[in-house]
Amino acid sequence: MIELRSLSFGYPGQSVPVFEGFSWVVEPGECWAVLGPSGSGKTTLLYLVAGLRRPSSGKVLVCGEEAGSSALRGKVGLVLQDCGLLPWATVRDNARLGLRLRRLPSVQREAGYARLDAWLRRLGLEGLQGKYPAQLSGGEKQRVALARALVLEPQVLLLDEPFSALDVPMREELQRLVRGLWQEMGNTLVFVTHNIEEALFIGQKVLLLRRPPNRSAHVIENPLAGASSQQWGMREPGLMQELRSFLAEGRGL
Amino acid sequence: MKGRRTVLGVAILLALWALAAAALRMPALPGPLPVTYEFLRGLLGPLGRHLLASAARVFASIVLAGLVAIPAGLLLGQSRFADRLFSPLIYLLHPIPKVVFLPIVLVLLGVGDLAKIVLIALVLVFQILVVVRDAAANLPKALVDSVRSLGASHVALLRFVYLPACLPSVLTGLKLGASTAVAVLFFAESFATRAGLGYYIFVDSWGRLAYTEMYAGVLAMSLLGLLLYSLFEWLERRLCPYLYLH
Numbered sequence: 001m002i003e004l005r006s007l008s009f010g011y012p013g014q015s016v017p018v019f020e021g022f023s024w025v026v027e028p029g030e031c032w033a034v035l036g037p038s039g040s041g042k043t044t045l046l047y048l049v050a051g052l053r054r055p056s057s058g059k060v061l062v063c064g065e066e067a068g069s070s071a072l073r074g075k076v077g078l079v080l081q082d083c084g085l086l087p088w089a090t091v092r093d094n095a096r097l098g099l100r101l102r103r104l105p106s107v108q109r110e111a112g113y114a115r116l117d118a119w120l121r122r123l124g125l126e127g128l129q130g131k132y133p134a135q136l137s138g139g140e141k142q143r144v145a146l147a148r149a150l151v152l153e154p155q156v157l158l159l160d161e162p163f164s165a166l167d168v169p170m171r172e173e174l175q176r177l178v179r180g181l182w183q184e185m186g187n188t189l190v191f192v193t194h195n196i197e198e199a200l201f202i203g204q205k206v207l208l209l210r211r212p213p214n215r216s217a218h219v220i221e222n223p224l225a226g227a228s229s230q231q232w233g234m235r236e237p238g239l240m241q242e243l244r245s246f247l248a249e250g251r252g253l
Numbered sequence: 254m255k256g257r258r259t260v261l262g263v264a265i266l267l268a269l270w271a272l273a274a275a276a277l278r279m280p281a282l283p284g285p286l287p288v289t290y291e292f293l294r295g296l297l298g299p300l301g302r303h304l305l306a307s308a309a310r311v312f313a314s315i316v317l318a319g320l321v322a323i324p325a326g327l328l329l330g331q332s333r334f335a336d337r338l339f340s341p342l343i344y345l346l347h348p349i350p351k352v353v354f355l356p357i358v359l360v361l362l363g364v365g366d367l368a369k370i371v372l373i374a375l376v377l378v379f380q381i382l383v384v385v386r387d388a389a390a391n392l393p394k395a396l397v398d399s400v401r402s403l404g405a406s407h408v409a410l411l412r413f414v415y416l417p418a419c420l421p422s423v424l425t426g427l428k429l430g431a432s433t434a435v436a437v438l439f440f441a442e443s444f445a446t447r448a449g450l451g452y453y454i455f456v457d458s459w460g461r462l463a464y465t466e467m468y469a470g471v472l473a474m475s476l477l478g479l480l481l482y483s484l485f486e487w488l489e490r491r492l493c494p495y496l497y498l499h
Contacts, residue, residue: 047398050402051402052398052401052402073404074403074404076402077402078398078399078402080395080398080399081395082393082395083399084395084396084398084399084400084402085399086396086400086413086414086417087495088417088418088420088493088495089417097400097403097413098403098404100413101400101403101404101405101406101409101413102404132494132495132498134495134498135498145399148403152403
């Protein structure tokens with residue numbers, strides 16, 4: 001579903017590339033968490049998969065197509081940390097933006113709007129359709145961003161630290177929601193976070209990124225995805241400690 | 254509350270004016286009552302025609318300035334290359350009082366309406382261009398990226414992101430430029446024309462020492478500036494309601 005082949009990428013003016021000959025494969029329907037310290041390239045990885053950045057060498061393939069190609073329009077959904085909602089548009093207009101951009105025939109567009117209504121109801125946003133983002137809580141904004149991405153029925157859903165600014169109860173509620181949606185829809189999910197508990201709750205597999213340059217993919221299989229942190233503590237006592245040490249090393253501690 | 258304050262401000266201004274007129278007893282300073290009477294009477298006669306001519310010129314200037322400045326500001330705000338190329342020129346020209354270009358504009362475009370419209374538009378172009386460029390350049394990159402990730406083309410980004418993001422800046426530029434535009438209008442209409450409030454105030458009324466008519470013209474010009482400002486504020490409330498959330 002997602003394949004990075006000998007990918008290299010660096011930002012102009014930075015001597016060290018973020019990725020150098022990096023390869024990684026995500027199979028269809030898998031749920032991945034990407035974990036790493038700040039500056040390790042987690043967001044860059046998602047931007048490369050979404051086609052918003054171009055690799056300096058190597059390839060990024062999504063559904064067999066080069067990332068960013070027009071054939072992938074609507075197949076890849078991206079939800080960002082700050083939601084990326086338009087401040088001048090209402091909840092409804094923000095949520096239907098992807099549908100409007102696709103220039104669908106009127107029948108399909110109407111079907112899309114009906115689907116959107118269902119998503120807004122499901123995500124508890126029905127009564128907020130006329131509100132602007134400034135009138136919403138952090139959790140509500142993220143739900144709108146999710147609705148905007150989900151209504152396009154993406155085959156790949158990329159989430160970039162979507163819940164990092166939320167309080168713990170809200171974050172846990174949305175984590176359960178995202179995991180439940182993935183189980184129900186069966187699409188491919190890549191969830192970026194710097195929070196170990198979140199990564200272990202969401203990801204069947206966890207990709208670990210270090211301080212750049214990242215040359216190889218360090219992957220941890222996580223059979224306890226979806227379980228509570230107490231269960232991890234009992235069944236995988238060393239895992240949390242191992243990941244904590246990894247993050248500390250990644251920060252150069 | 255704001256309306257009450259405005260009424261109070263107008264009342265204080267009128268009272269001070271009436272007091273000054275009563276104290277000085279000069280033909281050059283008629284009181285507010287005869288001026289208001291002359292203004293209302295004149296609206297159905299020559300003053301109304303001059304007001305319409307001035308309003309038409311200033312509206313044409315706003316449209317012309319918008320057509321030039323908004324696309325140019327969006328281009329400079331999005332393209333580092335274009336910004337690097339043209340910014341020195343803008344910084345050089347922006348602080349120059351545009352009325353000094355009047356002789357050049359007259360030589361190039363003649364003494365008709367077009368020259369006056371272009372001169373006023375010149376004043377507004379820079380005010381709008383600079384704020385639109387800054388608004389487009391300072392738009393959060395993540396916002397643009399999130400809309401691009403939905404499959405937005407460059408045209409769609411302009412329509413759904415850049416234009417609405419810059420709209421408040423355009424209206425702020427127009428609000429700030431309204432009084433300057435009216436001042437330049439007065440100057441531009443004070444010669445080589447027989448229509449417009451500038452001609453009515455400066456050439457016709459003042460030339461005949463018809464002070465009451467002159468003050469009625471000044472009142473009309475002030476109201477034109479106020480109307481322009483109120484129009485842009487109304488448009489801002491109408492088109493950018495998210496700026497007025499409580």
